[in-house]
Amino acid sequence: MALERAQLMLDWLVASGGYVHPSAELRDDADAGLSLFATAPIPADERLVSCPFSVAITSSLASASVSAATGVAESELVWPEGEKKGQKWNERMLASAYIGLHWVWDEREKEGKTRPASLVHGPYVAALPTTEELTTPLYFNPTERAMLAGTNLAGAVADREREWGAEADVVRAVLKEDGLTWDRYLAVATYLSSRAFPSRLLRLPDEETDDDGVSPVLLPGVDMLNHARGQPILWLSSRVPSKDGDISAISLRTAAAHEKDAELFNNYGAKPNEELLLGYGFVLPSNPDDTVVLRLGGAPPAAAARLQAKGLDATERFAVGRDGVLPQGLLQVMRTMSGEEEHECDDDEDEHAHHEAEEKGLNLELDVLGMLGEMLEDKLETLGREVETKGARPRVVAMVEEYRQGQADILTSALDKLGERIDRIESLMSEGLECPCGC
Incomplete structure (x- = not known):
């Protein structure tokens, strides 16, 4: 079922102007989980997958879409009280509200109601991992959480839980949506910590912008590849061909050839196990970047x-x-x-x-x-x-x-x-x- 949903997402991506290499195939591997594999040799300098800028989930898209779907003005997406009163919602709150509303309207559609037109990432949201598949420490049971005692992560996990919990309460209260539960907020916040890319990728090389380039964005399709330390891969923002003409997109290109049946990897950069476990839910054996x-x-x-x-x-x-x-x-x-x-x-x-x-x-x-x-x-x-x-x-x-x-x-x-x-x-x-x- 997960494989089917992921394939539907890739089909939607391609229909939206994206690209998946013809020799790249989704597989649900016992070790790697759901990822892309080569069905035939893939030479170096090949485009593996592309996500159009227009398909990315950005803070600006989330803010406008949440406002359109709920009737709450974008200027009202702020902290209503407390020491943060008047502060704008951060990227995590906006993304969690946007994706969370997809789940809310999945339920309402079963009652015959019409989904707001601004909620356009249904196939992507449906393909995201279930909470049972998430293994960051906030999904640990009490015994597993206790295993972190004496480490820096023990305090970091507690701090994150408090911070995210307060944000979830604000989102639910401001939008007056009981369906935006803590469990749903936690899931989206975890997706953002484990799948997001920096917003600077949504910028062509010769393009000037006021964006500082560090805001997290979600890139459907591009986030399907698992991490491999030292994997040579190129992230390229450029104009690429599509069925409707050239479009701006972020692409992953191979820097080395891949044999048939090889998994296609991304490279998140050098990260210690503490960061990998907290944000991504995995560790690397004898990680040299620890x-x-x-x-x-x-x-x-x-x-x-x-x-x-x-x-x-x-x-x-x-x-x-x-x-x-x-x-x-x-x-x-x-x-x-x-x-x-x-x-x-x-x-x-x-x-x-x-x-x-x-x-x-x-x-x-x-x-x-x-x-x-x-x-x-x-x-x-x-x-x-x-x-x-x-x-x-x-x-x-x-x-x-x-x-x-x-x-x-x-x-x-x-x-x-x-x-x-x-x-x-x-x-x-x-x-x-x-x-x-x-x-």
């Missing part, structure tokens, strides 16, 4: 003032990669938060003062590295605790275990690097820090 994100949190007023004077922020997030190298920015923030001033000597001829400043600087560095080491060890210990998996789906268990192991591997590597750095400083202090003045 990171652990470290954040120190708030600083006392005096420390905050010192940080501000140096243009630093205690709440900044710092990513540590597989190599375990500690970000210099993190160490700089920690040095400043420690309360110690820069150990410098203005008198170039005062050897004793220079020696004293150097010694204090190295002691400060040891203190900072010691504090950071304790923080990393605490995180590693938390990750090493056993988690209950009874009642969790095997696929989710495998994903979370891969994510947790990747975090632990990075922390271990960072601790090794930190230990080497401490050893070098201690060796330097014990062997080469005699004061030139002989004191």
Whole structure:
């Protein structure tokens, strides 16, 4: 049934001016799920799929269509109260309202009512994955959610649930549509996090626009391809031929040849497993792009003032990669938060003062590295605790275990690097820090 709906969507895409390579076929694969495969060899530099700009789901289309379908003016699609009162709906709220109204009117059509003409993406909406197929953490059951304890994702998932829940309440209240439920909002928000492309793709190379290019847009057909790290693929915005003449479209083109029966992949770019799991619902084994994100949190007023004077922020997030190298920015923030001033000597001829400043600087560095080491060890210990998996789906268990192991591997590597750095400083202090003045 899912395969049939997806094929109907591609037929609709082609009828709307889109394109699917004649040797590309939809298959429901046991490992890959629903995706495109080559039915014959496909050479390099071939157009695989194209989505006309006019078929994309953009914020402007969603806003105008929701207004036309509900009778609520676009100027009224704002937060009605609270600290965000008067703020325009974000892209997620607009897309969720637009797609959600398709489901609402699917039910009303069964009662003999006529669907509003502005809801034009029926075949695409019908082909979207069911909620049973979604595996982002907001679809985890309580046991699966508990498996994230001690990771950065645990807090991120809770924050996202609160944020999206508040947005869903506003959309439902402003449009006065009880059918725009939390479950439906969650589904569309998940589609947007896992399938959206940046709006800059809906711009020809020589075209100027006020759009910043980062707004999420949905591209029917183009979003059928799964992600493969390092897969050579070209995203090309250009004029392409169609049955009605040349049109503006975004296309995926091959950069390498594909053999018969090979899956046709897209490439989302380098992403750590934390981002992949939260936004897409999958992880990559031993992901070389994996990171652990470290954040120190708030600083006392005096420390905050010192940080501000140096243009630093205690709440900044710092990513540590597989190599375990500690970000210099993190160490700089920690040095400043420690309360110690820069150990410098203005008198170039005062050897004793220079020696004293150097010694204090190295002691400060040891203190900072010691504090950071304790923080990393605490995180590693938390990750090493056993988690209950009874009642969790095997696929989710495998994903979370891969994510947790990747975090632990990075922390271990960072601790090794930190230990080497401490050893070098201690060796330097014990062997080469005699004061030139002989004191």
